[in-house]
Amino acid sequence: MELRQLYYFVKVAKKEHVTQAAEELHVAQSAVSRQIHQLEEELGVKLFLQKGRNLQLTPVGQLFLKRAEVILEDLEKAVVEIHEFMDPEKGEIRLGFPHSLGVTVVPQVVASFRKLHPNVQFRFRQGMYPSLIRDMVKGEIDLAFISPFPDEHEQVCGEVLLTEELFAILPTTHQLAGEQEIELSQLKDDTFVMFGEGYSLRPIVYEACEEAGFTPKIGFEGEETETIRGLVAAGMGVSLLPEMALYHAGVLQTAKVRIRSPKVTRNIGIIHRSNEKMPLVAKVFHSFLIRYFKELEDKQGNKETVSP
Template sequence: MDLRQLEYFIAVAEEANFTRAAERVHISQPGISAQIRQLEHELGAALIDRSGRTATLTAAGEAALGPARMALAAAESVRRSVDEVNGLIRGRLVVGMITACTLTPLFDALAAFHRSHPGVQITLIEDNSDQLVELVRSNQADLALIGAADTAPEGLDSLPIVSEKLVVAVPKGHPLSGRRSVRLDDIGEYSIISLPVGTGIRAVFDRACAAHGLRPNVALQASAPASVADLAARGLGVAVLSESMASAHRDKLHFIPLDGVDAPAVLALVWSATTSGPALRELLERCRRAFGVAPADDGEDTADGSDTAESGALLAAT
C-alpha cells in the first residue's frame, strides 16, 4: 500500500461516493476505484461496501479508517519537519522598513539571523507605512517595521515595539514656547510642518484634526523627521513629532504636549501569520531580542522598555 491509496480510501469513506471522492482528490472515478481495489487486495479484505446507492464502510473499513488518517497525518508531519529545516537552510525573506530611517535594532536582528542562517537571502525594501502594509498583505514582503495610528493594521499579526503621544515642536522664543500644553485649535493659525500622508504620526494627527472638525494648514512635509525638526528650528512653522524625536532636538526646539490627540502613534513589526514560515519565525525571535520585547503573561507581546528611547525616536520616521 502507499499513502495515495490511503488518501483515496479516506476520501471515499468521507464522501460516501466514488464520484465525489474522485473529484475531491483530482482523479478519475475509474482510477480511484482501481486504487482502492488494489488496496483491498493487499489487505486481504473489502473496505468499501458497493452494494447500495452510497459507498459505505465494511467492518474492515471501519477498523482501517482511523489508522489510515493517522498515517497521513504522520506523513504530513514528516513533510513539515523537513520543510522547517529547508526553510532555514535556503530561502528568501523580504523585509520592509520605513524610508530614510536607521533602525539599529532591526539591523542587529538581521545580522544575527544572517550569521546563523547564511543560506537565506534577505532583501530589504523601504517605503512609507501604508505601502509596507499593502506589501505584507499581498505577500510581496514577509515582515515590515511600520508606524501606525493607535493599533496595528487589521488582519495582520503584529509585535508592538513602542507607543508614544504626539507633541508640537517650536524654536525658542516662539509664541507657543512658554505653554505647558497646547490644543489642536491653538496651532490652527500656524503653518504645520509634518511627515507625509501614509506615515503613522501623520495618520494620528490627521484623524485627531478630523475628529475635532479642524483643517490644519500643513504647509511643509518631509519624510525624514530630522528635516521636519530642522525646518521648525528655522521658524518655518510648527512641527508635529513624537516626544522622543522632538527631545533629540531640544538644543534648538521646545516641545509641548498636544492635547486632544488621545490615540498614540505605534511602532510595530507586522506580518501575515497565514504565510509565515520557519525563516520568518526565526527572524521574529531575533527581532524580539533586538528590540527588547518579550511575550507577556497573557500571550501578547509587550516591550520591556529597554529600547524605548531609541525606538520611540523612530516613531517620528513612520
C-alpha cells in the first residue's frame, strides 16, 4: 500500500467523483482510477459503488476513510514537526525544572529568550530531581534545569550554570534575626522546616547541619519555597533557602541571615540527553542559557569588587 493511494482515495471519497478528484490532484483521471483499483485489490474489498455519475463509499469504505484520514493527518503533523525541529525560530521546547526555580528563574529566562525568539513555544514540566532525570532519559523533555548537577550519568550530560548561596531564614522574632552573619551551629536547638523527601535542597541542608556538628530536628515539611517561607514566618521553625527563592517577599516576612560557616551552596545546571542531537530550537535556547548565566555571573562579580 502506498501513501499516494491513500491520498487519491481520500480525495475521491470527498469529491465522490474521479474526474473532479483528478483535477484537484493535477493528475490524469486514469491514474486516479488505477490507484483506487489497485488499493481495492490489495484490500480485497470494494471501497466505492457507482451511483449515477458519482461514486459512493461502501460501508467498509467509510470505515477505511476514517483510518486513512488519521494516517494522513499524523503524517502532515510529522512533516510540520520536522520543519520546526530544523527551524530555530519556530517549534516548541519541552523544559523541565525543579519547583525552587519556578518562581523567578524560569519565568525571567524564558521571557528574555522570547524577546529574541517570539515564535518559540514552551511546554513546562516541574518535578523533583529523580523525575527530571527519568523524564529526560525517556525523551519526554528536551532540556532540564537541575540541582544538584549530576556528576556522572550515562544517559544525560550538560553544564553547571551557576553556584548559589543558601541563607538562613528565621522568624522576625528569632533572637538571631538581627544578625548579619551566623554560624549554622547556632541553630542546632531550633526546629527546622525542610523540603520533603526527594527534593534536592533537603540533603544539602541536612548535610550542612551535620557538618556543623548537629542533626537537624525536622518539625515541618513542605513542597514549595513559598510554603517553607510561610511556615518560618509563622514561627514554626527555621530553614535554609537559596538566595533567588528570597527575591520576592510574601505577605509573611522572614529574616534573611548569611551563614558564615559552613558555607552552604547549591549548583544549578542544564542537562540534555547524551549522544542525541537536540532539536535546533532547543540548541539555540541552550546556547542562550550559557550566555545568560555567564553575563549574570560577570555582573555579580563586578558588584562584589566595587568598594563601598
